[in-house]
Amino acid sequence: MRALPVRGDRGNPLLRAYHDGLTRHWTPMQRVAGHLISAIGRGGWTAGERLYLSDTVRDRGLSMRDRKGLHRLLNPAAFPLADNPLKNKQLFARMAAGLPLPDACDPDRDDLDRWLDAQSDIIAKPSYCSKGQGVERFTREGAQWRGCDGMLDAARLADHLRHVWARGGVIQTRLPTHDALIALSPGALPTLRIVTCLNEAGDPEICDMALRLSVGGPRPVDNFNAGNLVLAVQPNGRCGPAWRSGGRRPPSRHSRHPATGAVIEGLLLPDHQAACALAARAHDHFRDGFTLIGWDIGMTAQGPVLIEGNWNPGTDIVQLVNGRGLADSRLGILYRHALDRLSEQAWRDARAVQRDRR
Template sequence: MLTIRAVPRRDDNSLLAAYHAGLRRHWPCGARALAQLLARTGQGGWSSSERQLLPDAVRQAGLSMRDRKGMHRLLNQGAFPFAANPLKNKQLFAEVAQAAGLPVAASCDPARHDLEHWLAGETDIIAKPSFRSKGQGVERFQRGEAGWYGIDGAIADARLLARLRALCQAGGVIQRRLPTHHVLESLSPGALPTLRVVTCLNEAGVPEACGLALRLSAGGVRPVDNFNAGNLVLGVDDQGRCLTGWLGGGGRPVANDRHPATGAAIVGTPVPDLVEALALAARAHLAFAEFTVIGWDVGLTGDGPVLIEGNWNPGTDILQLVTGQGLADMRLGMLYRHHLARLSTECWRTARVVEWDRRGR
């Protein structure tokens, strides 16, 4: 994968202006010319899917996926190589979170524990590959009277063990599936619902929760709640209650006041343990303090909020969708501008027009 910084001659809003002006000011002529060429040929800015997702007024003050990645790469200098990035390497994330005493799902590392013995005590597990995003490759396995089975049906114990060991050798993790909070069971029937909480170091260097969206499973066989996988995302009002849900999966999002599969009312439902979940995200940021901005997935379980993962390059599209605001007009955009203004000359100069997303050294 590549990070591409396509820089147009004019910027739509103050956030893009702060980002692009820094690049223009510190880049040599050749780099500026290449970045402008990429912009003219459509390599930057809004994709066609984002144009369907967000209205013109939001995009005018917004941040596209392409610009977001280049900006986050500047703000989160420790993101590469991925192998050393605890917000990309799932095994490393689990180690850091556990060492910090953060609540995470029970898991098994076959390199340290007897996987076969651990599985004997489990009935419902989730297998997650590392270095992936948007729920790609996530699988669920359940144990019934006849043995283990997954999305493709029954799977022999020996085959499951081999599959899970190979996953872990490639950096993935195996976790116990967590129970959904009873308030949200009918609103997220296929997967654990998660709060996406974006925390950013504020002007005093303290983690601040300044972006929030609730993700719900629309049902189906995949054990994920990601919006891009055809699930629901929604905002939360000042009283901690659910707003209208937006159904994703391609094309224009569809507004839903009730769950499309269960018929349960979405709007007005209180989000359980919201204050505790926000506090957990801010506390977790302290354990990953080398990052300026982090997008947390906090699971809303029957036993309280649990940290699922952190993201070094958190998506901003869903935040802009559920709030109806472009990022430049949000508190988060204000903090981005604050940190961009304080980047060193070296950071700007070493930013490349095109950069390879290195996994290893």
């Protein structure tokens, strides 16, 4: 849904560029529909965003509801989802060939049973999901495997993994965490979210980054909305304080890991420059139809590894850790640059309610 505020966007140049473009190109009926979506409260900031983003940040920020419509304009290759390599995980693995990726098994081409015999710790991820939904970890214990729902033998595990694959998911080796980060992310591989955007010269430019750390627990994910930690990383690789989701309470600030006590604030992130180089290189593989991409780079013992790309990367966490709205950032400037260069047809195709089949 694309909500069109009746009263405009005050001093937010990013939202003004987005909403003015819609207003200029929409028919009167589309504008009425956009105003109605705004009037019923389906646009702007959610209660959760209001909880952890200050008024100052939100005045110059980009909400979750607005960003999806904006990203849909800037990343036309996102739909249909079945053809979107940043949503279809099997397609992503094929297109990212040549980049450092987790070791994986393709049951259509590989012997899954033989592959499992050589593994001791694996991850299964469903396709078309986000925020760590449906991710499963299985660890070998003797002749059996332990998952989040208990023990199962190799044959049952193989059957389950073939079902995951048949529905578009992927099966991967669980990567070991970089030695310097083990105490900072005890429950899952830490990932560096790096947002790249094509700049004025058409080159991928690194615009924002945030490190995500697990606090521990049974779920093998480091997502902020799952109760984990997120923090800003400066261009020189220096880490800021971490923020932990508080659910219905404001997020809490931590200079040390809440479970292990390891120091977070001030840490110099290992392999930072290599991770940045990987993100820029990856965007070159996926530049057709994608102006901006949010990359998840695994910080492993073997160096940075490309986990996935996101066509609709969340802007809430970067606004939280940086303490500023997106309109005041380099990424906001490049958003406006890309909006200024959209075709009239692209604006007209951006409907108030847009639903695409997978």
